[in-house]
Amino acid sequence: MVTLLLSAVAIAMLTGLAWAMGFRSDPMLDEAAAIAEAEGRIAGFRAAFVQLAEDGRGALLRDSAGRLAIIMPLGDSWLVRRIPADAQVRHTQGVLHVALNEPLLRDARLPLSRMPGWLEGHFA
Amino acid sequence: MNVPDPVAIAVPAFVVLVFVEMWLTRRRGIGRYDWRDSGASLTLGLGSTIAGGVTGATVLALSLWVHQFRLFDIGWSIPAFLAAFILDDLAYYWFHRTAHRVRWFWASHVIHHSSQHYNLTTALRQTWTGFFSLSFLFRLPLFVIGFPVEMVFFAAGLNLVYQFWIHTEHIGRMPRWFGAVMNTPSHHRVHHAVNPRYLDRNYAGVFITWDKLFGTFEPERADDRPRYGIVKALPTLNPFWAAIHEWAGIARDVRAARSPKELAGRLFGPPGWQPDSAGETSDAIRRAWLAGATEKQEA
Numbered sequence: 001m002v003t004l005l006l007s008a009v010a011i012a013m014l015t016g017l018a019w020a021m022g023f024r025s026d027p028m029l030d031e032a033a034a035i036a037e038a039e040g041r042i043a044g045f046r047a048a049f050v051q052l053a054e055d056g057r058g059a060l061l062r063d064s065a066g067r068l069a070i071i072m073p074l075g076d077s078w079l080v081r082r083i084p085a086d087a088q089v090r091h092t093q094g095v096l097h098v099a100l101n102e103p104l105l106r107d108a109r110l111p112l113s114r115m116p117g118w119l120e121g122h123f124a
Numbered sequence: 125m126n127v128p129d130p131v132a133i134a135v136p137a138f139v140v141l142v143f144v145e146m147w148l149t150r151r152r153g154i155g156r157y158d159w160r161d162s163g164a165s166l167t168l169g170l171g172s173t174i175a176g177g178v179t180g181a182t183v184l185a186l187s188l189w190v191h192q193f194r195l196f197d198i199g200w201s202i203p204a205f206l207a208a209f210i211l212d213d214l215a216y217y218w219f220h221r222t223a224h225r226v227r228w229f230w231a232s233h234v235i236h237h238s239s240q241h242y243n244l245t246t247a248l249r250q251t252w253t254g255f256f257s258l259s260f261l262f263r264l265p266l267f268v269i270g271f272p273v274e275m276v277f278f279a280a281g282l283n284l285v286y287q288f289w290i291h292t293e294h295i296g297r298m299p300r301w302f303g304a305v306m307n308t309p310s311h312h313r314v315h316h317a318v319n320p321r322y323l324d325r326n327y328a329g330v331f332i333t334w335d336k337l338f339g340t341f342e343p344e345r346a347d348d349r350p351r352y353g354i355v356k357a358l359p360t361l362n363p364f365w366a367a368i369h370e371w372a373g374i375a376r377d378v379r380a381a382r383s384p385k386e387l388a389g390r391l392f393g394p395p396g397w398q399p400d401s402a403g404e405t406s407d408a409i410r411r412a413w414l415a416g417a418t419e420k421q422e423a
């Protein structure tokens with residue numbers, strides 16, 4: 001029991017220390033970083049178009065084969081998902097919603113003031 | 125013979141070394157830490173220790189039971205211990221390889237890979253469900269051979285402690301003679317990477333020799349920097365979801381399975397498996413990547 005308590009204290013201490021040492025950034029993407037992230041995480045994805053999110057915290061991409069990918073923020077890292085061709089996508093009040101239907105990611109969101117032109121015709 | 129638990133003894137050193145690595149990361153700008161990720165990793169480490177404590181007695185009892193049927197009576201000696209250590213590492217290699225190739229075992233092991241970071245806290249990100257997925261089976265042959273149960277557990281503990289220091293980006297390459305035989309930070313970075321070239325490579329615990337022997341070795345390359353994590357990164361930093369998400373996925377897929385063949389594939393196929401070879405398994409990813417590479421060359 002004592003060991004357990006000590007361990008919990010050590011965890012809190014190290015986590016707090018990481019925070020205090022400044023390991024708590026919420027980085028922004030530029031186009032090159034967004035492309036590298038998508039191509040590095042999705043096999044065979046070669047980005048042709050990129051639209052960065054309004055706040056730089058994410059991106060929407062299309063590859064040369066017409067496939068779409070979305071990048072969302074996750075801590076100091078990124079979460080990349082391919083958007084299935086039959087996914088429900090809508091754009092309301094400056095936010096793009098993508099129904100990914102994953103347990104913790106039913107509705108992927110990206111702040112976008114307007115839909116990029118290259119997205120037209122992709123979704124009904 | 126009563127032997128200590130190497131992991132328990134090493135924990136204070138783990139804490140100090142994590143702090144040192146954080147400091148070095150700040151100073152040198154090498155490696156990456158995020159407080160949310162580290163907190164999750166450390167919590168998963170503690171949870172794993174608790175889970176191990178709960179199931180430890182059962183694993184011990186089972187090991188002692190199997191030991192009754194031993195082929196040889198092996199006593200405590202240095203040569204016997206060395207043999208136990210090497211064979212335990214071989215058993216680890218096959219456990220680890222299976223843990224990446226069979227979804228049932230992957231559901232437990234994925235926890236260790238679920239971070240996009242690679243630092244000393246990642247080493248502590250250990251499974252909660254190892255007992256449930258029956259990972260202890262891989263060690264039983266050592267008891268059948270006749271190695272004392274305590275000796276094997278001690279060797280396994282040392283093995284785990286060894287694997288701590290290789291989870292860092294601060295050590296580039298070890299001397300060639302060392303890396304030829306031993307698992308190193310460089311070799312293990314490859315293991316944690318999702319780059320198609322690196323997927324399902326370098327399963328070693330202590331000796332990289334096994335990968336070289338069984339055809340799963342891949343050296344780290346300067347022109348293909350590792351991207352860490354799993355093919356489908358988790359959408360949250362919550363450690364509880366990291367611990368159970370693949371089991372939840374299995375449950376969902378098992379309920380939806382439409383044939384015995386699909387059921388078997390969902391349970392025991394490679395991670396990412398789907399009917400009609402539609403799944404994004406590491407083999408499929410590697411094939412797609414190789415095809416792309418040839419296309420580029422021909423163009």
Ligand SMILES: [Zn+2]
Binds near residue numbers: 220224236237315
């Ligand atoms: Zn692994």
Ligand SMILES: [Zn+2]
Binds near residue numbers: 236
């Ligand atoms: Zn590891």
